[in-house]
Amino acid sequence: MNWTKRYPGWTMFGAMVGLLIFLWGLAIPLSAAPAPIGPAAMQFAEGARITVWLTLIAGSVGVVLGVLAGMGKLSKFLPLRWVCDFYVWLIRGTPLLLQILFVWLVIPTVMPASVNLSDFACAAIALSLNIGAYNTECVRAGILAVPHGQIEAARALGLSPFQTFMDVILPQSMRVALPALANNLASLVKDSSLAYAISVVELTMVGYRVQAESYQPIPVFLTIATIYLILTTAFTTLTSALEAKLEVGQKR
Amino acid sequence: MNTSTTPTPIIVARNVDKRFGSFYALRNVSASFTEGQVTAIIGPSGSGKSTFLRTLNRLEKHDGGEIVIDGIELNDNLKHLDAVRREVGMVFQSFNLFSHLTILRNITLAPMRVRKMPKAEAEAKAMGLLERVGLKNQAYKYPVQLSGGQQQRVAIARALAMDPKVLLFDEPTSALDPEMVNEVLTVMRELAHTGITMLVVTHEMGFAREVADRVIFFDEGAILEDTTPQAFFTNPDHERAQAFLAQVRHGF
Ligand SMILES: Nc1ncnc2c1ncn2[C@@H]1O[C@H](COP(=O)(O)OP(=O)(O)O)[C@@H](O)[C@H]1O
Ligand SMILES: [Mg+2]
Numbered sequence: 001m002n003w004t005k006r007y008p009g010w011t012m013f014g015a016m017v018g019l020l021i022f023l024w025g026l027a028i029p030l031s032a033a034p035a036p037i038g039p040a041a042m043q044f045a046e047g048a049r050i051t052v053w054l055t056l057i058a059g060s061v062g063v064v065l066g067v068l069a070g071m072g073k074l075s076k077f078l079p080l081r082w083v084c085d086f087y088v089w090l091i092r093g094t095p096l097l098l099q100i101l102f103v104w105l106v107i108p109t110v111m112p113a114s115v116n117l118s119d120f121a122c123a124a125i126a127l128s129l130n131i132g133a134y135n136t137e138c139v140r141a142g143i144l145a146v147p148h149g150q151i152e153a154a155r156a157l158g159l160s161p162f163q164t165f166m167d168v169i170l171p172q173s174m175r176v177a178l179p180a181l182a183n184n185l186a187s188l189v190k191d192s193s194l195a196y197a198i199s200v201v202e203l204t205m206v207g208y209r210v211q212a213e214s215y216q217p218i219p220v221f222l223t224i225a226t227i228y229l230i231l232t233t234a235f236t237t238l239t240s241a242l243e244a245k246l247e248v249g250q251k252r
Numbered sequence: 253m254n255t256s257t258t259p260t261p262i263i264v265a266r267n268v269d270k271r272f273g274s275f276y277a278l279r280n281v282s283a284s285f286t287e288g289q290v291t292a293i294i295g296p297s298g299s300g301k302s303t304f305l306r307t308l309n310r311l312e313k314h315d316g317g318e319i320v321i322d323g324i325e326l327n328d329n330l331k332h333l334d335a336v337r338r339e340v341g342m343v344f345q346s347f348n349l350f351s352h353l354t355i356l357r358n359i360t361l362a363p364m365r366v367r368k369m370p371k372a373e374a375e376a377k378a379m380g381l382l383e384r385v386g387l388k389n390q391a392y393k394y395p396v397q398l399s400g401g402q403q404q405r406v407a408i409a410r411a412l413a414m415d416p417k418v419l420l421f422d423e424p425t426s427a428l429d430p431e432m433v434n435e436v437l438t439v440m441r442e443l444a445h446t447g448i449t450m451l452v453v454t455h456e457m458g459f460a461r462e463v464a465d466r467v468i469f470f471d472e473g474a475i476l477e478d479t480t481p482q483a484f485f486t487n488p489d490h491e492r493a494q495a496f497l498a499q500v501r502h503g504f
Contacts, residue, residue: 025262114269147348149346150350152351153348153349154346154350155368156340157361157410158338158344158366158414159361159362159365159366160334167350171352172351172352199279
């Protein structure tokens with residue numbers, strides 16, 4: 001049993017604090033680096049913050065979407081099932097870049113002129129919809145994995161269908177779905193780089209700009225890759241600690 | 253109010269039918285149960301015993317006839333259903349403890365959610381019930397950490413936490429290793445003396461004979477015998493019941 005499994009609460013706390021300190025303080029060590037990294041330290045730090053924000057927002061909204069659509073796919077109400085099936089089919093069958101461009105170009109034309117969505121908001125919406133569709137399948141599988149006896153026990157005790165879902169089905173299905181959801185989140189950290197296409201200045205965009213100004217792609221891209229690795233590691237640690245936490249009471 | 257000479261029936265089933273497709277799992281079943289009565293329900297596998305219990309708290313909807321629990325008719329009215337499920341507890345063959353919750357949370361969940369009992373009160377009550385079933389020191393463990401016999405005692409405590417007037421047991425000892433059967437039967441025997449109404453589907457003939465006030469023998473979805481344990485075990489009316497008893501005795 002490793003440390004993450006033994007102290008999941010502390011690991012989660014540690015990973016979260018580590019992530020925050022990293023984001024907060026990233027500019028300090030970077031600014032000590034030689035050119036072209038040092039002078040652009042603030043830009044790198046800001047890019048990393050945008051990447052993390054995109055990931056956290058799309059990741060959270062994506063889980064909610066995944067739960068709602070996952071439930072919808074299992075609904076007895078046929079039209080709702082169709083809507084959810086269509087959503088997943090549409091998103092999984094088209095490139096993410098296309099989805100990002102679509103949201104960015106099409107939403108402003110259908111929204112009233114007073115609503116002004118930022119590029120960042122468009123990227124967040126597109127990424128949320130995207131990861132939500134992938135999460136849907138994981139959540140659905142998780143819900144189907146909950147033994148029927150658990151649901152019957154809850155109903156027999158007088159819990160309402162909603163209470164049964166919130167107190168029994170959802171936590172138990174999350175335990176099953178979490179590894180796959182975590183995978184999706186790790187991909188999201190990287191996929192968020194596609195937001196550069198609609199001029200969101202996230203990490204990859206920063207790298208692209210800095211190397212374009214300095215003509216030194218190697219140190220720039222090494223720096224960017226390192227920051228991505230640190231971010232994905234932090235997110236993976238966070239989710240595996242959460243997995244360990246939810247695994248209590250589970251047969252091994 | 254009725255006098256003690258004609259005790260109030262708490263469960264009335266009249267001409268109950270239950271079909272699965274074209275197959276009749278229950279056929280014109282009528283029986284009423286008075287408060288405090290302990291009834292053993294016996295019969296071959298597939299004879300409809302579980303189905304009968306499960307119609308009484310509407311885990312299965314009956315297709316014909318009527319069921320009235322403590323004056324409340326079981327039908328599509330959800331208010332009635334909620335009221336009935338609060339009065340009727342159920343203990344399952346496979347325990348069905350909530351695997352993601354501690355023993356204590358398993359017991360406090362329904363009182364807190366359904367009866368809106370404050371947490372401290374629910375926990376105090378749960379500890380009292382755990383003491384009663386001899387498992388006070390297991391409160392903070394998870395179901396997988398307990399033996400089958402212990403889990404089933406917790407399941408009984410969980411059902412009791414809702415203060416039901418009726419407890420339904422569906423083969424509560426059938427999934428247990430032989431050495432654990434008695435600890436569960438002991439708890440049930442004690443319960444039988446508390447005045448709670450019990451319907452127990454069981455293959456434990458010794459228990460039926462000693463503890464039950466009444467024996468019901470099911471065969472092919474119908475009640476074939478409805479009599480005292482004394483009469484049933486010494487001289488059953490029907491050949492099918494005689495054959496069943498001979499077979500059961502042979503098995504031990
Ligand atoms: N959900 C169901 N769908 C179809 N058939 C069922 C279902 N539940 C029970 N049955 C059938 O109904 C009959 C009675 O089942 P059950 O009440 O479980 O019997 P018992 O508990 O006496 O062994 C059996 O033939 C069983 O196959
Ligand atoms: Mg059965």
